Amino acid sequence: MNNPLILTDPTGLQAGSCPAGVPGTGCAVVEEVIRVITILFTRRDFLLNGATNMSNLDAANFERAQNRMNAVSGDPDAIDALDRRVVGNRGPTVDAVIQQTTDAVDTSMTIIEASIAVNSLLLMAPVPRGSATVTSNRGLAISGLSSSETSAETAATRATGNRFTHIFDKPDHNLDSLVNQFGSRENTFNAVQQAANQALRNGTLVVGNNGILPTGDSGPIINVGGAQVRLIGGRVIDGTVQISSFSRRGL
Amino acid sequence: MGMALSELEFAILRQIATAPKNKHLAIEDHLPFLSVRSREFTGVGMYVNFEDDSPSEILSDDLSIKNIPSSPHIVEMESLRYGLGYALYPENGRLKFLELFTYGDELWDGTFATFSFRDVGS
Numbered sequence: 001m002n003n004p005l006i007l008t009d010p011t012g013l014q015a016g017s018c019p020a021g022v023p024g025t026g027c028a029v030v031e032e033v034i035r036v037i038t039i040l041f042t043r044r045d046f047l048l049n050g051a052t053n054m055s056n057l058d059a060a061n062f063e064r065a066q067n068r069m070n071a072v073s074g075d076p077d078a079i080d081a082l083d084r085r086v087v088g089n090r091g092p093t094v095d096a097v098i099q100q101t102t103d104a105v106d107t108s109m110t111i112i113e114a115s116i117a118v119n120s121l122l123l124m125a126p127v128p129r130g131s132a133t134v135t136s137n138r139g140l141a142i143s144g145l146s147s148s149e150t151s152a153e154t155a156a157t158r159a160t161g162n163r164f165t166h167i168f169d170k171p172d173h174n175l176d177s178l179v180n181q182f183g184s185r186e187n188t189f190n191a192v193q194q195a196a197n198q199a200l201r202n203g204t205l206v207v208g209n210n211g212i213l214p215t216g217d218s219g220p221i222i223n224v225g226g227a228q229v230r231l232i233g234g235r236v237i238d239g240t241v242q243i244s245s246f247s248r249r250g251l
Numbered sequence: 252m253g254m255a256l257s258e259l260e261f262a263i264l265r266q267i268a269t270a271p272k273n274k275h276l277a278i279e280d281h282l283p284f285l286s287v288r289s290r291e292f293t294g295v296g297m298y299v300n301f302e303d304d305s306p307s308e309i310l311s312d313d314l315s316i317k318n319i320p321s322s323p324h325i326v327e328m329e330s331l332r333y334g335l336g337y338a339l340y341p342e343n344g345r346l347k348f349l350e351l352f353t354y355g356d357e358l359w360d361g362t363f364a365t366f367s368f369r370d371v372g373s
């Protein structure tokens with residue numbers, strides 16, 4: 001099934017889906033960050049593009065805000081330039097702008113780091129065989145599973161791995177000698193699968209309603225490489241046995 | 252003392268215990284003394300490992316490692332297209348563990364809302 005996760009908010013945070021202004025929630029924080037950034041952008045645009053009569057105070061505030069941002073970003077020259085003798089004594093307006101800018105930068109860095117972390121995690125996600133891809137853009141659009149076929153293939157692959165775990169990780173099934181004989185779990189499973197299909201063709205494996213094999217000690221005992229193996233559960237689809245579990249316990 | 256059996260586990264054990272083929276195994280006599288030591292989820296099924304504190308009077312040689320009782324049913328639930336199969340593993344007269352497994356490629360995380368049994372013959 002194709003079910004890509006698409007986040008169209010440029011911040012990658014889908015702020016529109018947050019309940020408005022709920023104190024103490026992540027959504028409230030995100031909305032506040034976006035509000036502050038919007039104010040700063042508006043202010044910047046005014047200072048850079050729209051201001052025809054910029055006051056000395058505005059000019060000083062803008063310059064010092066830039067210096068403060070550079071200092072926060074780690075520029076040593078900017079840090080030196082951030083002389084408290086200049087910043088001080090400029091009144092609450094200067095401090096408010098600088099503080100607001102600093103907070104916004106800090107928050108933006110957090111957002112950026114979070115986005116990078118999310119993207120990194122997405123890139124580390126296992127990519128199934130076939131045409132599946134994992135990509136990202138500014139909106140964190142993910143194209144993980146490109147078709148229902150690929151999704152089914154992934155599920156089947158996972159089920160196969162889990163099936164091996166289910167059968168072979170249970171010591172009570174007493175399968176270690178069989179695995180040693182065939183060299184690996186996969187080889188052993190395939191050998192049992194082939195023997196079960198052969199028993200089905202020979203008519204020694206009797207199938208119940210809906211293709212379900214008899215279960216438990218009603219399950220047929222088949223010969224696999226000279227060893228007895230009991231089919232604990234499975235079903236027959238299109239003339240092929242799909243094994244759910246088998247065991248050598250008690251044999 | 253282990254955990255209590257879930258509704259599903261208890262229902263499966265009752266289903267196995269009352270299957271005609273298993274009457275002589277007296278599995279039902281063990282149910283009051285049964286608790287869950289651990290559950291192993293495998294992605295395609297589950298193993299439920301029991302603590303069977305049944306008194307020695309009801310322990311039976313029939314509940315040996317050679318028996319793997321089950322019943323001719325599958326468990327149907329909404330999340331699984333093909334349902335669950337199951338088998339019970341006794342040892343030394345006690346009930347040791349219950350195996351649940353899916354059919355085909357179906358994955359199961361061990362959760363269920365409602366379930367029912369369907370006779371699939373034997």
